[in-house]
Amino acid sequence: MSALRRVLPPLVLVLVLLLAWELYADTRSGYAVLLPPVHEIAAALASNASLIASDLATTARVVALGLGVALVLGVASAVAIHFSRLARDAAYPLLVGSQAIPVAVLAPLLVFWWGFGVLPKLFVIVLICFFPIVVTTVDALAAVDADQLKLMRTLGASRWQAFRFAEWPAALPGALSGARIAVAVAVIGAVIAEISTPGTSSGLGHEIQLDLSFATAQATARAWAATSVLFAFALACFYAFGLAQRRLAPWTARARGAYV
């Protein structure tokens, strides 16, 4: 009952939107190159299933890798920033500024350095994901109750023990929230990386770019089919992290009655 009540509203909303899309796109002739009706996208998805599946595998792999690297680097940086005022003062402006670097400017240089392999794309994803992870983790670490730390001190905790027993578990939900935001931007990051990195030959972003360049109704439908897969993939990643959060930090999910 409660599971149904949870699933039903978004499902109905998506169906209504798809229906509106279908009616809008289908009644306008000559629109198909720009916005194919839903049934044509579904057909394109079905007939290109294996192609899109292999593109998804490429994109998913680079997203998982990038996210993993960003998580390790992001959390490590957050901890360094938390412990060292100097690290915070030195790194924060750079961190914020790095978010404004257009990937298109960076990508050719990265390819020049590292070739056409996975590395340039990985770098782009890490660059994009790093920021939300660091910021949420730093904030979560800083939000730990001062009284709690005083208690740890009176119980004889060293600085490291206070971190391990009190600060780190308290900050974990925040770090995981950052990871959830990162997971959503990682997917779009992968697409941007695939589009802007020269010499890319597979991946959903590459597929979409290629299809759009054909400018035919059939190719556009395929681009939309790939986009719908991206949509589902981002959603799945996001919920997977929500699940991980409940597993790793069950006390918060209970306390807040969190939804995901």
Added chain:
Amino acid sequence: MQDATRDAVRVHGIEHSYGTTRALAGLSMRVARGEVFALVGPSGCGKTTLLELISGLARPDAGEIEAELAVLMPQRDLLLPWLAAIDNAALALRLAGTPRALARERAHALFGELGLAGFEQAMPHELSGGMRQRVAFLRTLLAGRPVLCLDEPFGALDAITRAEAQRWLENVLLKRPRTVVLVTHDVEEAVLLADRVAVMCARPGRVIEELPVTLPRPRSRTEPGLVALRERALVALAKGMDGSGPGFEGGARRQAGGGS
């Protein structure tokens, strides 16, 4: 004349300020080994500051403190939400390097004594306020320090739970004598539990009167000797508030609502 070698805590001429606010001015006090010493006083009279100084969490601006190793039990229970009750109670042991199993074993022995048997594995959010306070007290006791600094340990409990808490505290201390510095805004609690009650005045905080409590234990809150002492303490408190209140009854009530 007290024998200096039997003092567990000796405070002489303590001065402490926060910015321009003088929290403590020339405060002196002594607590004998094994004595339960209660401090009562209006909000902002520096009681909490004094406990932090005694337990070494802060240094005084001037004056001398000699104290055996002390542990502070803060006003809030501050149980770690990700640890089961028994692990919260055993926290200080873990911090001191005791293996988890042994730490749990030692905590377990005390759980029964405080009426917590069967709640070892309960998470903090599953416990009532009174039980959480008991776990917090166990955590303080298991820190193994000769001096316990209790900062309004029962301030947040309702009247019935508080009476219950006072009873178990008295019992535990009868069985396992410790030197206790008890800060409270509840005058009745002070005379019920303490061997000596010091009345403080506010801004700046200092001791204005000391009342020895020689009544045999266990004490009843309705016995005439205790009631008389409570009245004396209330009169002293009202005086400490510059006699500006509408008599000591009103002063006492303002107390009870205040906290510190």
